[in-house]
Amino acid sequence: MVTPSLYLQGKGAIYHLGQKALPFGDKAFVVGGRTALSIAGDRVRKSLDSNGIEVVGWKDDIKDCTHATINRLVEDGKRCKGHFVVGVGGGRAVDTAKVVAWKMKVPAMTIGTQCATNADASIESIIYTEDHKFLEDLVLPRSPVLVIEDTEIISKAPFKYMVWGMGDALATKFESEAYAKTRQKKRDGVWPTASALALADGCFKSLMEHGFKAITDLKNGIHSLDVDDVIEAVKLSSALAFENTDCALAHALHNGLTKTGQVKGEHGEIVAYATIVQTVFEKRPKDEIRQIVEWCEKVGLPTKLKAIGEPSKAALRQAAEWACDKDRNAKNMPVKMRVGDLLEAIEQVEHGI
Numbered sequence: 001m002v003t004p005s006l007y008l009q010g011k012g013a014i015y016h017l018g019q020k021a022l023p024f025g026d027k028a029f030v031v032g033g034r035t036a037l038s039i040a041g042d043r044v045r046k047s048l049d050s051n052g053i054e055v056v057g058w059k060d061d062i063k064d065c066t067h068a069t070i071n072r073l074v075e076d077g078k079r080c081k082g083h084f085v086v087g088v089g090g091g092r093a094v095d096t097a098k099v100v101a102w103k104m105k106v107p108a109m110t111i112g113t114q115c116a117t118n119a120d121a122s123i124e125s126i127i128y129t130e131d132h133k134f135l136e137d138l139v140l141p142r143s144p145v146l147v148i149e150d151t152e153i154i155s156k157a158p159f160k161y162m163v164w165g166m167g168d169a170l171a172t173k174f175e176s177e178a179y180a181k182t183r184q185k186k187r188d189g190v191w192p193t194a195s196a197l198a199l200a201d202g203c204f205k206s207l208m209e210h211g212f213k214a215i216t217d218l219k220n221g222i223h224s225l226d227v228d229d230v231i232e233a234v235k236l237s238s239a240l241a242f243e244n245t246d247c248a249l250a251h252a253l254h255n256g257l258t259k260t261g262q263v264k265g266e267h268g269e270i271v272a273y274a275t276i277v278q279t280v281f282e283k284r285p286k287d288e289i290r291q292i293v294e295w296c297e298k299v300g301l302p303t304k305l306k307a308i309g310e311p312s313k314a315a316l317r318q319a320a321e322w323a324c325d326k327d328r329n330a331k332n333m334p335v336k337m338r339v340g341d342l343l344e345a346i347e348q349v350e351h352g353i
């Protein structure tokens with residue numbers, strides 16, 4: 001089971017950083033995005049200081065997870081002889097921090113500041129080119145030793161981040177279940193675990209039960225237990241479930257759609273739409289599909305092509321061809337993905353379930 005060593009979530013969880021980091025050394029190399037560190041930086045310093053940990057490096061200029069940024073930070077980290085790397089921020093910042101730590105041969109710790117990504121607890125890092133095109137998906141040898149999700153900080157981030165995070169997490173149950181049916185080994189040679197499927201199911205139930213309330217509360221500036229439950233579903237359950245199974249049709253179609261250049265929207269928004277297509281493709285019961293569509297409508301995730309830029313018929317074919325024939329996630333479906341069947345599922349979603 002691929003998992004971080006310690007996951008801490010709650011109000012003020014960030015203040016446990018120093019005490020939990022101390023077994024790994026007393027020289028911290030802190031990296032992150034500018035906004036993230038302007039919000040959480042003081043608390044990071046305070047917790048490290050009060051535990052006698054010296055901040056030997058502080059870089060708050062991560063914009064994207066590219067090889068150039070990683071190499072530059074590895075040089076900085078080695079020069080200041082950090083004993084561990086603390087990555088603070090969104091997906092790009094924590095993904096960068098994890099690779100930097102690995103290249104420095106020291107442990108990685110991550111602190112999330114918004115809920116759009118499940119990268120914090122993940123063993124993988126997505127690397128982009130300088131012009132923000134997907135380059136590679138790097139599977140690191142180990143997960144972070146410490147993941148901190150301070151719900152006080154995350155609940156103050158714009159609510160749209162949580163909507164996007166939920167959109168991505170929505171796919172987890174359906175992709176995990178599809179993948180498990182194929183009985184394949186993971187890329188690093190391990191088998192998917194049954195626990196991962198239980199987490200995927202728990203993640204889905206939590207989104208259905210708490211998602212709408214959480215978004216409503218965030219809009220009204222209320223930090224409720226529903227908000228905490230959704231943070232856990234996105235940050236922990238979906239990360240571990242995905243990590244111990246794999247993506248499938250929803251992400252394959254997402255990748256195909258983004259390649260057409262005719263689709264707009266955030267990763268989580270496009271994935272949510274593609275998840276609906278996957279459930280139709282799988283011929284799941286209509287009630288189950290309707291529940292997902294209605295939930296997406298309530299929380300503000302796209303359910304029709306119009307909401308993601310209305311790609312042309314030719315673009316849809318191009319997207320389906322990529323998803324079925326070229327995307328590596330296509331083989332994670334228990335039945336062969338055929339272009340005609342996928343286009344038919346897209347058509348059905350358009351016309352209503």
Ligand SMILES: [Zn+2]
Nearest residue numbers: 168251267271
């Ligand atoms: Zn995703």
